[in-house]
Amino acid sequence: MDNQKYKTYSQGIDSQSHKYTDLTSLIIRCAMNVHTDMGNGFQEVLYQRALAIELADAGIPFEREYEMPVFYKRHHIGTRRVDFLIHGVVSVELKAVITLEPVHLAQAINYLEAYKLEVGLLINFGATSLQFKRVTNKKVL
Secondary structure, eight states, X not given: OOHHHHHTOOSSBOTTSSBTHHHHHHHHHHHHHHHHHHOSOSOHHHHHXXXXXXXXXXXXXXXXXXXXXXXXXXXXXXXXXXXXXXXXTEEEEEEOSSSOOHHHHHHHHHHHHHHXXXXXXXXXXXXXXXXXXXXXXXXXX
């Protein structure tokens, strides 16, 4: 893996006119490396640990199991924890299921809304091929 290439990603809007596309592409590449090495069939937490190693090796700043408060009508009602907050701007939710369901997509979108982020990734290691979806928070855009 060419670590220099990973460390030079753009944080802004790139030539493809999608915010953080360079960064999300690097995250997906890291996830593909994990899936290629491990395959499917492991628990989500093992993929999370492996992806943390891959992201660190690529020089991508992240926080794992990032916890944020959730409010309802200005009342603190609990917390949510996303698997990764990448560079403070992209949430990454991991799954290890046979197929992604609409509820998984809804969860990823809820994280974006709770954290007031624009872009996130939903990544599934449970299928024979890595599955991923880019999600956006339409309430922020």
